[in-house]
Structures are given as C-alpha cells and as structure tokens.
Amino acid sequence: MFGLGSQELMVILLIALFLFGAQKLPELARGLGKSVKEFKKATEERPDDPAASGVVRSSPPDSTPACAACQAPLRTGWAHCPQCGEAVATTTAHVA
Numbered sequence: 696m697f698g699l700g701s702q703e704l705m706v707i708l709l710i711a712l713f714l715f716g717a718q719k720l721p722e723l724a725r726g727l728g729k730s731v732k733e734f735k736k737a738t739e740e741r742p743d744d745p746a747a748s749g750v751v752r753s754s755p756p757d758s759t760p761a762c763a764a765c766q767a768p769l770r771t772g773w774a775h776c777p778q779c780g781e782a783v784a785t786t787t788a789h790v791a
Contacts, residue, residue, distance in 0.1 A: 760769045762776040
C-alpha cells in the first residue's frame with residue numbers, strides 16, 4: 696500500500712495522535728470513512744447516463760412547435776414557454 700511498511704504506518708499514527716489527540720481520532724476516522732463512501736458512490740455513477748443525472752430531455756415531435764430558447768415542446772396558442780418563460784414567437788404562414 697503506497698510502499699509503506701509497518702514502521703512508517705506506526706510513525707504516521709503517532710504523529711496523528713499527537714496532533715489531534717485521542718478524542719478526535721475516532722471522529723476523524725468516521726469522517727474519512729464517510730468521505731470515501733461518498734467518493735466511491737459518485738465514481739460508480741455513470742455521468743454520461745442521462746437517467747442517472749435525473750435530467751432527461753426528449754425532443755418534441757416534428758409537428759409540435761418548440762421554444763427557441765430551451766427547445767421545450769409548446770402548444771398552439773401559448774404566449775410564453777412554461778419551462779423558461781421566454782416569449783413565443785408567433786409566425787403566421789401566408790398562402791398565396
């Protein structure tokens with residue numbers, strides 16, 4: 696483990712005992728254990744998986760208009776996007 700022998704580990708433990716005291720060492724060890732557990736949990740999650748991050752964006756169907764700012768699907772007649780609050784650009788098609 697990192698090339699440390701038993702003598703080196705004993706020296707490190709004695710220095711830690713002198714620096715923090717006997718009453719603080721269990722608290723420090725408990726905090727270190729929680730930190731390692733959280734680190735392992737965070738590294739096991741897949742960051743490229745949208746379901747793991749909780750953000751799932753689905754593209755709206757081609758016939759449904761989308762907000763220009765956030766690409767949220769919009770219904771006909773809406774003046775503002777319900778997701779970002781951006782004003783919806785109303786376009787009218789003129790057929791000649």
